[in-house]
């Protein structure tokens with residue numbers, strides 16, 4: 512379900528209400544990215560721009576302010592449409608998007624000084640596009656230098672992040688619904704892999720199955736899928752996906768479907784053969800215990816840091832019991848000796864971007880979780896063959912378990928709960944899957 516025009520309009524209204532008086536905000540669509548020569552990557556709108564406009568085409572700009580709403584976009588043009596397909600165009604945008612006045616994007620830079628005139632502040636996401644920054648700053652400076660003539664330009668340029676990303680951090684009902692759709696599609700992808708993978712297949716074949724499940728349900732990858740077999744599971748962002756699965760090893764899959772600008776982010780780890788080996792199982796059960804406790808800790812008032820500390824404490828205790836760490840729990844925590852095996856954080860905000868917008872700290876302190884925020888909970892343990900501290904019996908084992916959690920006034924809601932992670936359930940699926948192939 513796509514949010515309707517009213518939903519985007521209400522976001523714009525809330526944004527404008529938070530703007531200082533006499534300010535103007537401008538937002539730009541994402542630039543097209545060249546793959547090579549004159550070929551582009553498939554276009555993906557900037558998340559901030561989409562959040563406010565609901566417009567997914569390239570070459571657009573939005574100006575907002577108290578009493579101002581103006582949308583610039585590309586007019587329809589037969590010659591370009593022959594190659595690139597139909598565009599919305601000015602008339603349709605005017606009638607469908609409710610974005611106020613619509614104008615030709617080719618007029619934008621000519622009209623830009625007029626938008627800035629006599630505004631004390633410009634709200635603009637500087638620092639993302641050097642060339643565009645140059646044009647924006649030059650226009651602002653030119654106006655300031657003409658102040659003697661009576662008009663002036665903005666003395667301050669501020670990022671919209673502090674308003675907009677705070678809005679994005681707390682999800683609306685329509686966003687939660689899209690995240691649930693993304694989670695359901697992601698579940699289909701992960702389950703298809705658990706059911707169909709077998710030793711001898713290549714990681715890229717598994718990746719193709721994921722992509723098929725996502726695309727056939729009108730979704731795409733929210734980030735490049737990680738399909739990591741055997742020791743590749745210890746490479747945190749393994750996206751080459753080029754290794755052949757062997758018997759009796761683990762397969763770590765980190766993949767999430769993006770549905771209408773909201774993405775899931777899920778990791779599951781399961782055996783390439785029917786069962787976990789005892790060592791794999793010990794590491795898996797420990798990671799799962801840490802993850803389950805961390806999910807319970809993902810409550811209103813907790814922080815991303817306190818959830819991380821909860822997971823770390825359990826992982827450390829288990830690592831000491833296994834003999835992978837020496838000394839006391841306090842020492843392990845103090846010296847962070849666990850970092851040889853657990854080197855990333857336990858969670859991040861999730862939404863339109865897989866690593867979503869929003870501050871993690873406020874005035875130097877971890878920010879408390881509030882109802883409506885969505886984050887991942889994703890502890891892992893990685894015993895890389897290249898890590899001297901890895902115990903010989905565990906070398907090559909990498910496990911991560913990642914779910915997407917909606918912080919609620921009551922218990923946290925695990926949006927991705929339908930994706931199996933219990934050992935018995937995984938082994939049941941793997942047994943059926945491999946038996947069917949015999």
Ligand code: GLY
Nearest residue numbers: 734765776865889
């Ligand atoms: N898939 C990237 C992450 O888990 O943060």
Ligand code: MN
Nearest residue numbers: 776887889913
């Ligand atoms: Mn993640």
Ligand code: MN
Nearest residue numbers: 765776777913
């Ligand atoms: Mn992930």
